[in-house]
């Protein structure tokens with residue numbers, strides 16, 4: 001089974017978790033080298049310690065996962081860790097998946113990545129995903145449509161960005177350090193549907209009440225549930 005993790009920072013969450021239990025061949029992808037080996041190792045050890053609480057996939061798979069993660073934890077750098085895991089690291093500064101063949105992947109996943117992709121790149125990415133994933137293959141995303149500036153401004157509302165027009169946002173908040181596209185769950189749903197993908201399931205994991213915010217006209221027709229959502233998941237499929 002061939003899988004692709006989009007936006008691999010230091011965590012390698014899905015690729016590592018899946019590889020611990022199964023013989024997957026994973027490509028981990030980013031637009032720049034955003035990895036940190038120490039952080040990665042911290043996560044490997046935390047995952048190893050938490051396995052019994054996270055899942056129960058039977059004694060054989062659990063033993064396999066523990067042994068593999070122990071081997072990875074003994075590595076000194078990403079080259080060694082990827083040799084153990086069989087991971088391929090791919091960087092494309094423009095976010096292009098052009099180097100991947102048509103129908104070559106069974107599964108694509110990402111955590112906390114889609115909200116960082118520029119507006120104009122998202123349709124290109126959705127079309128590329130429809131191309132590289134096999135018919136019947138899945139694309140699983142965790143998307144965090146919260147205002148990421150509230151990570152630094154602790155008292156700010158978690159959907160504060162909904163108050164600003166595009167020009168206000170561009171003038172006062174948009175920055176090159178961390179792109180944030182302000183897309184909502186319904187925008188991502190429409191994006192995937194336009195690319196010919198089927199929505200299999202959607203989930204809102206966390207919300208913040210936005211009823212007291214003065215919402216900018218851009219979002220005046222969006223449902224409240226959409227505006228309130230701060231952490232979401234979406235599973236989509238390439239039609240079989």
Ligand SMILES: C[S@@+](CC[C@H](N)C(=O)[O-])C[C@H]1O[C@@H](n2cnc3c(N)ncnc32)[C@H](O)[C@@H]1O
Pocket residue numbers: 006007008009010011012013029030031032034094095110111112113116117118121
């Ligand atoms: C908040 S981090 C997510 C952390 C990550 N899931 C992990 O395992 O650590 C967002 C990541 O998305 C990446 N990213 C930004 N634009 C991207 C694009 N067009 N395609 C793929 N990844 C992208 C960033 O470089 C960054 O590593």
